[in-house]
Amino acid sequence: DTGVSQDPRHKITKRGQNVTFRCDPISEHNRLYWYRQTLGQGPEFLTYFQNEAQLEKSRLLSDRFSAERPKGSFSTLEIQRTEQGDSAMYLCASSFLDSNYGYTFGSGTRLTVV
Amino acid sequence: DQQVKQNSPSLSVQEGRISILNCDYTNSMFDYFLWYKKYPAEGPTFLISISSIKDKNEDGRFTVFLNKSAKHLSLHIVPSQPGDSAVYFCAARLGGTYKYIFGTGTRLKFLA
Numbered sequence: 001d002t003g004v005s006q007d008p009r010h011k012i013t014k015r016g017q018n019v020t021f022r023c024d025p026i027s028e029h030n031r032l033y034w035y036r037q038t039l040g041q042g043p044e045f046l047t048y049f050q051n052e053a054q055l056e057k058s059r060l061l062s063d064r065f066s067a068e069r070p071k072g073s074f075s076t077l078e079i080q081r082t083e084q085g086d087s088a089m090y091l092c093a094s095s096f097l098d099s100n101y102g103y104t105f106g107s108g109t110r111l112t113v114v
Numbered sequence: 115d116q117q118v119k120q121n122s123p124s125l126s127v128q129e130g131r132i133s134i135l136n137c138d139y140t141n142s143m144f145d146y147f148l149w150y151k152k153y154p155a156e157g158p159t160f161l162i163s164i165s166s167i168k169d170k171n172e173d174g175r176f177t178v179f180l181n182k183s184a185k186h187l188s189l190h191i192v193p194s195q196p197g198d199s200a201v202y203f204c205a206a207r208l209g210g211t212y213k214y215i216f217g218t219g220t221r222l223k224f225l226a
Binding site (some may be wrong): 048093 | 120146150156157211216
């Protein structure tokens with residue numbers, strides 16, 4: 001197991017287009033998280049899953065954003081009708097049920113909306 | 115409403131000296147705290163953690179101190195090494211949740 005994988009690493013899209021990112025967590029981890037990081041800020045929580053159930057969504061996750069984790073394995077994050085303000089690094093992380101030791105993050109997907 | 119604050123955007127240190135990175139928080143319901151290190155073009159990497167019931171945790175060159183009354187935690191790196199150049203984030207977890215709230219980060223730089 002090579003850790004948390006995210007694909008693609010970079011994505012440039014035109015405003016108004018839809019984009020989808022994929023995350024493959026560490027296989028033994030039950031929980032999967034999506035965070036967003038903009039320049040000069042720390043990661044901001046977007047949503048998390050326990051197995052296939054989406055248990056919490058941030059108010060940052062507008063109705064243009066949707067996340068899924070079918071079968072409790074990989075996850076996808078889709079952004080519809082992208083806006084320039086969506087430009088950010090999208091980080092996926094996973095953890096065991098006990099999150100006392102934090103998460104293991106992937107390398108992220110950098111989205112640029114032009 | 116920034117519940118976790120890192121007021122120093124950057125810190126410069128000489129090799130071999132101590133680095134002290136600070137973090138303040140506002141919510142007394144945080145029950146677990148973490149420090150992460152982030153290199154460019156990589157995701158954050160877990161460094162060290164501390165429970166709210168403790169005031170100190172050590173792991174090699176890294177020690178985290180928690181002062182609950184002041185709502186303050188700090189990360190000490192002794193001795194500092196050039197490979198420690200990175201952005202350091204503190205993060206805090208609300209009790210009863212699995213969500214960590216991150217600070218804005220402090221960039222550790224080395225003086226020649």
